[in-house]
Amino acid sequence: MLELAVLGLLAEQPRHGYELKKRLSETLGPLWGISFGSLYPALRRLERGGEIEEVDETAGAAGAGFVPTGSLTGDLAAARQRRRVRPTRRTRKAYRITDRGRALFAELLTDEAGDDDRAFALKLSFCRYLEPAARLAFLERRRAQLTQLLATERKPATRAIDRYTRALQEHRATSTQHDLEWIDELIAQERAEQLGDRPEGVSA
Amino acid sequence: MLELAVLGLLAEQPRHGYELKKRLSETLGPLWGISFGSLYPALRRLERGGEIEEVDETAGAAGAGFVPTGSLTGDLAAARQRRRVRPTRRTRKAYRITDRGRALFAELLTDEAGDDDRAFALKLSFCRYLEPAARLAFLERRRAQLTQLLATERKPATRAIDRYTRALQEHRATSTQHDLEWIDELIAQERAEQLGDRPEGVSA
DNA sequence: GCACGATATATCGATTCGATATATCGTGTG
DNA sequence: CACACGATATATCGAATCGATATATCGTGC
Numbered sequence: 513m514l515e516l517a518v519l520g521l522l523a524e525q526p527r528h529g530y531e532l533k534k535r536l537s538e539t540l541g542p543l544w545g546i547s548f549g550s551l552y553p554a555l556r557r558l559e560r561g562g563e564i565e566e567v568d569e570t571a572g573a574a575g576a577g578f579v580p581t582g583s584l585t586g587d588l589a590a591a592r593q594r595r596r597v598r599p600t601r602r603t604r605k606a607y608r609i610t611d612r613g614r615a616l617f618a619e620l621l622t623d624e625a626g627d628d629d630r631a632f633a634l635k636l637s638f639c640r641y642l643e644p645a646a647r648l649a650f651l652e653r654r655r656a657q658l659t660q661l662l663a664t665e666r667k668p669a670t671r672a673i674d675r676y677t678r679a680l681q682e683h684r685a686t687s688t689q690h691d692l693e694w695i696d697e698l699i700a701q702e703r704a705e706q707l708g709d710r711p712e713g714v715s716a
Numbered sequence: 717m718l719e720l721a722v723l724g725l726l727a728e729q730p731r732h733g734y735e736l737k738k739r740l741s742e743t744l745g746p747l748w749g750i751s752f753g754s755l756y757p758a759l760r761r762l763e764r765g766g767e768i769e770e771v772d773e774t775a776g777a778a779g780a781g782f783v784p785t786g787s788l789t790g791d792l793a794a795a796r797q798r799r800r801v802r803p804t805r806r807t808r809k810a811y812r813i814t815d816r817g818r819a820l821f822a823e824l825l826t827d828e829a830g831d832d833d834r835a836f837a838l839k840l841s842f843c844r845y846l847e848p849a850a851r852l853a854f855l856e857r858r859r860a861q862l863t864q865l866l867a868t869e870r871k872p873a874t875r876a877i878d879r880y881t882r883a884l885q886e887h888r889a890t891s892t893q894h895d896l897e898w899i900d901e902l903i904a905q906e907r908a909e910q911l912g913d914r915p916e917g918v919s920a
Numbered sequence: 921g922c923a924c925g926a927t928a929t930a931t932c933g934a935t936t937c938g939a940t941a942t943a944t945c946g947t948g949t950g
Numbered sequence: 951c952a953c954a955c956g957a958t959a960t961a962t963c964g965a966a967t968c969g970a971t972a973t974a975t976c977g978t979g980c
Binding site (some may be wrong): 733734735752753756757805808809892 | 927928929930931932
């Protein structure tokens with residue numbers, strides 16, 4: 513799961529560990545508060561496997577006009593850089609995704625196994641990389657999951673439970689209902705867009 | 717966290733591992749899908765620490781007439797059990813909580829550290845063991861937490877994000893809002909009951 | 921009688937967490 | 951200008967947890 517997250521973020525642009533962690537918790541919320549104790553080992557795993565590779569930050573600027581590696585020390589660094597020496601700040605290690613990495617990313621993203629809340633949130637944030645049909649299937653899969661979950665949650669508690677636990681169960685059911693309505697909305701939007709979007713051209 | 721769960725369930729009555737797992741996922745939902753690979757080691761830890769101890773199931777029945785050890789074979793068993801023999805099946809190891817265990821339970825339940833969603837759900841399901849004041853404080857703590865979370869979620873995304881990620885963020889915010897309203901309701905109920913100072917009957 | 925699914929305990933390797941260590945950089949303060 | 955301090959950044963350690971798997975037993979249905 514962490515590997516999917518890392519690959520997805522690196523698919524956008526090269527980044528270093530610290531930034532990967534920040535991005536994750538920033539866009540995915542507290543649900544994805546990854547620890548360094550799992551992130552750095554994961555980076556090493558991926559590097560050993562050839563899915564990502566280290567990239568020299570100082571060199572990269574050649575081709576494209578200053579790739580925003582993401583705040584060398586914040587955006588402020590840009591200003592300082594001009595009136596100071598080259599930072600050569602060599603403590604950071606940025607990584608770039610490889611072709612092999614992109615293949616694994618696509619595979620993990622399409623993989624139907626293990627779709628809990630965390631996995632769904634992560635995949636959704638990367639589902640723009642899926643083809644329309646696959647994306648719709650992904651959403652429908654989640655919908656089916658939630659529908660089934662809701663059914664079990666709606667079943668009356670057979671055992672005697674205290675009112676706090678009961679309140680918890682009821683709240684869970686309404687939350688799932690809420691999630692389900694949301695997914696339905698996403699699916700509707702997706703269908704509408706795919707219908708409007710003919711096999712040529714981008715409709716307004 | 718797992719230890720709190722185990723102790724809390726054993727505080728009600730002696731149970732064996734398999735049943736502990738079932739109870740947890742049953743009452744706490746899929747959020748608490750504990751694996752055996754963590755449950756059994758936890759039981760051994762607690763037993764070594766003297767917080768729980770093994771109890772002979774066959775002997776225990778003395779005082780109370782048939783302690784409902786909890787679905788010897790699930791709910792279906794209830795029906796079967798009546799028209800079939802008494803089980804007496806000796807492969808299970810039931811545990812009972814000790815005084816030392818109760819002390820740890822109280823400590824863990826009151827402990828303010830690490831209150832994520834999982835922890836909150838678990839503690840809520842046991843909060844009947846707290847004194848009214850402590851229970852109210854517990855709920856208020858959660859409320860403060862959610863309020864703060866909502867504030868960060870409402871902040872507009874500074875970065876450019878695709879529409880799926882944006883939808884995700886918006887949904888998270890409304891979900892948190894939903895949770896917050898629910899907590900407010902719980903708090904209101906709690907206050908009302910504590911003021912009325914009535915042991916709460918089903919009087920309507 | 922006997923295959924089968926549910927019950928039940930246990931262990932293994934891999935993954936993840938939480939805490940901690942160690943630097944560097946930029947900033948604010950006296 | 952020294953200097954403490956907080957943010958940035960990488961790394962590692964032990965403990966906790968997961969997911970898969972192994973191995974029994976029990977009750978049921980055929």
